[in-house]
Structures are given as C-alpha cells and as structure tokens.
Amino acid sequence: MEDRKNAILATPNRFKNYIDGEFVGAENSAELERESPAHGKVVSIYPASTSADTERAIAAARRSFDSGEWPYTYAGDKSRILRYVAQRIRDDVDELTLIETLESSKPLSVARGEILFAAELWDYAAGASRLLHGDSHNNLGGDMLGVVLREPIGVVGIITPWNFPLLILSERLPFALAAGCCCVVKPSEFTSGTALKLAEYIHESGLPKGVCNILAGEGDPVGKTIIESDHVDMLSFTGSSRVGRLAIQASAGNIKKLSLELGGKSPSIVFADCDIDAAIDGVLKAANINMGECCIAGSRLIVQDSIAELFQSRLAERLKDLKVGDPFDPASRIGAIINQVQYDKIASYIDIGVKEGAKLICGGDGSSYEGLYFPPTILADVRPEMRIAQEEIFGPVLSVMTFKDVPEAIKLANSTSFGLAAYIWTNDLSTALHCSRRIHAGRIWVNSALAGFPELPLGGYKQSGNGRETGRFGIEEYTEVKSLHLQIGAQSERWVTDE
Secondary structure (H helix, E strand, O other): OHHHHHHHHHOOEEOOEEEOOEEEOOOOOOEEEEEOOOOOOEEEEEEOOOHHHHHHHHHHHHHHHHHOOOOOOOHHHHHHHHHHHHHHHHHOHHHHHHHHHHHHOOOHHHHHHHHHHHHHHHHHHHHHHHHOOOEEEOOOOOOEEEEEEEEEOOEEEEEOOOOOHHHHHHOOHHHHHHHOOEEEEEOOOOOOHHHHHHHHHHHHHOOOOOOEEEOOOOHHHHHHHHHHOOOOOEEEEEOOHHHHHHHHHHOOOOOOEEEEEOOOOOEEEEOOOOOHHHHHHHHHHHHHHHHHOOOOOOOEEEEEOOOHHHHHHHHHHHHOOOOEOOOOOOOOOEOOOOOHHHHHHHHHHHHHHHHHOOEEEEOOOOOOOOOOOOOOEEEEOOOOOOHHHHOOOOOOEEEEEEEOOHHHHHHHHOOOOEEOEEEEEOOOHHHHHHHHHHOOOOEEEEOOOOOOOOOOOEOOEEOOEEOOEOHHHHHHOOEEEEEEEEEOOOOOOOOOOOO
C-alpha cells in the first residue's frame, strides 16, 4: 500500500461521472482538484459537474424509473446485483481505504473498518429487498379484500457529506435501489473518490443503465439542481442543518419526500456507578472519532458531580495516549482536519468557549503541529446556554457539564435543539432504561459507543432531521403505500337503482 500511496501522491487519481450507464467528464470539461489534508498534495481529480450534467443524470433516472424495468424487477435479481456490489467493495477494500484516507485524512485502520461495514450494508439491503412486503385485510366482509402495497417512491436524490464518504452513501443508496427506486447521487466535492469508484462496481453488476447515476461537483450547481428539481420525488440529504432548511424550502416545489440527517450535539451521560475505565474510553471515542467530524459525536460530557473532578482529570490524562498524526501511521487515532475552513472554525470555538467562561483543561492549540492537525480538547465549567454547549463544532472538542441526579441529567441531555444520539454510562439498569426512554434522540448507546449494525435504523429528533435510514425502516423509507380495494364477485347493491 505504501507504494500505491506514493504513486497517487505523485500522480493523482482521475475519476469520471457515471451518468446513464456511461463514464463521462463534465460537459464543459471543468475539473475539481482535491488535496490530501494530511499531505498537502493533490490526490484526486473529479469532474466539476454543471447544472446541465445534473439535469442529464436526473433525466436518465426519470426515464429508467418510468420505464418500469427496475421497479418491477424480481427482488431476487435485485438482491443478486446488490450482493455483487458488496463483494466488489470487499475485493477492492485496500484501494478504497487508500482513497478515503488520502481524501479525508481519517486513520487508515478506521477507513478500512468503514469500507468493510459499507459492504455489510449492501449485503443487508440485498436481503431486505426480498423481504419488502405490504399487508392484507381479510376482515372487510365476504365480498371485499383489502391489499396494502409498498411501491418504490420514484427518483431519489442522495446528497452525502465528506466525513464518512462511502459509509453514509451505503446507508442510503443500496436501500433505495432495493426498494426499486432510481437514484442520482452527489458525494461531497472533498471526498468524491470512493463514490465514483463505487460506480465501477455498479456498472459491472448489470444494473440497468440510468438506475444509478453518480456525479461529482459543488453544492451549487449540482446539489442545488437535485434539491430543486421537480423530477426528483425524494431527497436523502446528510449534512448541516443550514442546508437542510434550504432543502425543506426547495422541496415545496413538487412536495418532495425528505429524509434528512442533520446536525448533532450528542451527550455522553456518566453516572457515578459506572465502570469508570470503560466510560473514559467510550467518552473519548465518542468525542474524538474521525477527528470529531462526526454528526453523532459525543461532544457534550454530562458527568455526575460526585465523580466529576476525578473523571475529568483521568480523561485529560488518557488523552496523552491519543496520538495525533499521519493517518498512515498505525499508532495515529486523530488525523488531519478536512480543510482550512473547518480547522479555523474549530479554533474559533475554543476562543468563544473561553470568553464565555469555560475553562480550557487540555488541547485547544494546534500550532505545534505541521498541517491541519488539531489536538483533542476539553473545556470544563460549561453552562448549558453557552454556544459551545449548543452549537455543533465538528471537531475534537468536548464540553463538560455536571449534574446531581437523574432528572437534571435528562434535562441537560435534552437542552439543545438537536436530537441525533446519546451515550449513557451506568451499571444501574433502571437508570439506563429511564434515561433512554426520556432522552430525545434517534439513537442511544448504553455502556457502549458507536457500535453499529445494519439491522438498526438511524435518524434524528428535533432539528437533527427526519426519516430513518438502514434496517427494515431504511428500505421502507424509500417506498409509497398504496391501498387496493378488491371486490369479490358481483356487487350486492347498486348506487344507481332502477325505478
């Protein structure tokens, strides 16, 4: 892999869009260059797609869906195609891992794990396609049978972010395809490589042309065109709450269905009776995984006051063992921040927190590193109304608050406009269940952090979005429900009667 990495650093990967079954550049031949955050060299070159390119992709998906070929394909055949893609992801795991590590700067081992989990998602969706079903009602009287059908919703636009490029796409695309939808995919302009590589496997799989279209480009024009198009029936968007609001406004044109996974400010709630060693490790993982560039990051620590000082000091001590550095170094747990804009944003929030009265315990200054590396940071004495306790930072920054009892812990957990995830650390089952039922979040981990399974749905409460992805709910998200009223035999009564 070292030789391959050096080859890419010397000669960047070049990718093409995949539109209507063909690999093509942008219609005006424009290109985007992506520099590796960790190495400062161009590693990928993508098409800088235009509105015209996007319209072409949407039209291809529309034609394909309206023809009925893919929507009415036997589920067993859909399943075989999706399983083929899953296997190709596994076959090419080293290349995909290399692309993601260079483009995103996440540690190599982390990227590899995400790629393999993406393959699991394609496998799960393959099985789910064969299980998708409706319902029937045989209790409507002797001459009426009711049948409930699930049908694919139509053309789906999928817009994904840069923090988990192939993983987040794989939480959505295979489920939409399994439901019988046709798709137009726009990956982030910072990390488009694995999505465009995925197009190669999809092309090989025998998926009919136009069913899946993947194109790189800026949010405006590509994402904007997808969001505003009246020929797109549903939008799955993962990203900031700001853009999510724009998507909601734009969806009014043709009343698009929306599945939105937006911002988060997830709490890690630590009770005094927990396994402290396990909780420390879990809190650090939840706060710092993927450099904290994670929508479900446990960015707020809410710790019981009786152990707060001890827990805080041990957290800071353990952070010394968390290596920040080159993502290709096996010892690294924290790679470089995605770009300079995000780096500056993280640094600005440290200043905001200190000015608001928070105490800087450790980290907070990346000046000792060469490049876009930012150290894990802990801010204590945080009050719930502070910006660092309310706003998503998207970096390795942990804000610490304390609580006295269970009601106060729940109140603090629910004190933001977000509701994406929560982490609870306690050895008391009643406490765990009580908090889990009352915390407003789409996913909750108890004595665990970030364990993921294709079977379980994901999504948010409040301003963290709507809709659910993955699991059986994930495939149902991409369907419409239709009721059939089937008369059995002749009608016993006529609405118009003979005089």
